[in-house]
Amino acid sequence: MDFLPIFLDIRGKKLVVDGGTTIAARRVERALLAGADVHVFDANLGDEFAPLLKHENLTHHARPITEADIAGAVVAYGASEDQSRDATLHKGAKAAKVLANVADVGEYCDFITPSVVDRSPLVIAISSGGTAPVIARILRARIESLLPPAYGRMAEFLGKFRDRVAASIKGATQRRRFWETMIDGPAGDHFLSGDLERAETHLLNSLASGTGTGTPCEQGEVFLVGAGPGDPDLLTFRALRLMQRCDVVLYDRLVADDILELVRRDAERIYVGKRPDHHTMFQEDISALMVKLAQSGKRVLRLKGGDPFIFGRGGEEIEMLAEHNIPFQVVPGITAAAGCSTYAGIPLTHRDHAQSCIFVTAHGRDGVLDLDWEVLTRKNQTVAVYMGLSSLKILSEGFANHGVDPTTPAAIIDNGTRPNQRIITGTIADLYQKATDAKFTGPSIIIIGGVVTLRDKLSWFADDQDGKFTMSLTPKSSL
Incomplete structure (x- = not known):
């Protein structure tokens, strides 16, 4: 040094x-x-x-x-x-x-x-000793992205209890264990989620009862986290933090491998993915498993593709958790319509094309396609169809049968935001045949409306070096 x-x-x-x-x-x-x-x-x-x-x-x-x-x-x-x-x-x-x-x-x-990451009173200084300042700046940017601003406020909050903890817990080792348990446990979780009152109550109760110095938590918890459409860069700070806190993770098939690698290394992994007509576990069984694991004292990460509350059945899962008095946190994720359309260069709204956007799933409770065609066929809107690849022929015919111009622009984004993203653009009339020829397997999202025509002006491409997507001002042809 x-x-x-x-x-x-x-x-x-x-x-x-x-x-x-x-x-x-x-x-x-x-x-x-x-x-x-x-x-x-x-x-x-x-x-x-x-x-x-x-x-x-x-x-x-x-x-x-x-x-x-x-x-x-x-x-x-x-x-x-x-x-x-x-x-x-x-x-x-x-x-x-x-x-x-x-x-x-x-x-x-x-x-x-040095280059500084300021989360006052928490401050991180990075230096290369003057040999390579650019490296220090790059590292600072990476730490900035991993360290939520709330950590600085949490340091200030916990500092108010420092003297009380020192007076109640004798021995540096025991005090260190107590602070580790509070910061990397329920008290820290409550603070970072904005519930200061619960954070303070948990800390003071742990201090009064003499717990929190290494004793495992008797009551488990569930983290319902949206993983976004696939690109790990789209995860939220809070999602990353809870992914490192879990004891066991339940994940579905829409969660990309790169995202799963960010989960705590020693956490148990349980695959609960569902494909059309093939369920590793039924929804009721998944919810029951979360309850069972939490009741045994586990911190359970329920990792879902997209957003838990947009066609992710997150509402059903927290209903069961609430029935069994299991504490839970819900972290929103970037939903597929927003993430995939952006990476495809297709804005969901545009003053000249669409003044509204509607999200719809083509997969119902019993797998039956039951859509409100009167709503879907309104003019000047964008329709984003989730889980519609297997029903694409029925969808195309449905739009045409309900008076929509067969030449209406449409697109399918397959494996959106991922390095293997593929995009087809066409019309309602020919989209099914194009998708069949391309042999798309999903996950896919369908975008219908005039905004699809903007792709030629606002296309994106995958960089050959690292697979990341960046804006291209040069029109790119579709498949």
Whole structure:
């Protein structure tokens, strides 16, 4: 390790910044957030300084810095991009025994300014020791995406109980176990879901009863989590967190392998997938299994493709959980219509084509196609049909028989948002034959309406290097 990582307390202390550049503005901004008394030196400050100049702890000197200005400071930043000014700052800092950092001038730096993930009071600093700052910035972006902002608020919340816990639980090891159980357990879950009252009640009850120092929880819980249409990047922060908290996961066939890999490694995995006319487990059995596992003290992750409450039968499952007094959390996911249409370059609404959008499933309780054709055939709307691949011929005939123009644009998105995504565009009249020729197997979603014609302008493509989808401004032909 080439540098000592530390966090300085600069509240109320003098800090100087020389320069009016963007880098100088970022240095001033961070220092003000940390409570420093900041002095910035430059005759021409950039636009980024406009909101900072109103801060009561900032003093602006409309001139370059001098050696005398550095006296009494704890830190001196150089960001003027002027060699002579950088040399002056460094010389003055050495004479005053002040820590100095001059942007992009390694020999003038006593310390490295890291990339920062700010979830105050939780702060993560990342540094490559000055050798590869880009790597540090990339890692910061990845951590930003994995760490919900609520973790900072949770740290502040739990800090209020620190003295009480220290007085009640003797021994550093026992206190550590208690905090681990609270943060990575029901108290933390309640806080992150927005229920501060339950979080505080659980923490105080655990403290009063002497539990929470390593004893397993007697009451289990169910996490009903929407996994989205397939691309792991579409998972929510909360979904990822609960996927790492579970003891056992019940997952269906719509959950992509890449998403399943993000589940806690040592969690038991139970496949409960259903295909048309082939059920590994019936819905009633799945719900009963969740109750049984939760009653045995397990934290059960029910991982569903798309969104649990949009044709995901999540409502049926939580009904049974409620009947048995099983605590549960529900995490919404990006539903297939939204995710797949976006990755296909087909907006669901558009001022010139559709002022409304309707979601419908072609699969009923008993597998019978029973649709409200009066609603589906209205003009100026988009119809998104879930689970309609096996009923496509009936659907096409139904639209035509109820007065819809056979040339109405339509599309099928197969394995949407995944690297093997395929798209067919056509019309109500020819879509069934095109799907048959393409041998689509699903999961698929059908989009019907004028918005399908926009695909040629707003098509997406899979990058050859990593399989991710990015916007293409070049029209792409359909299959």
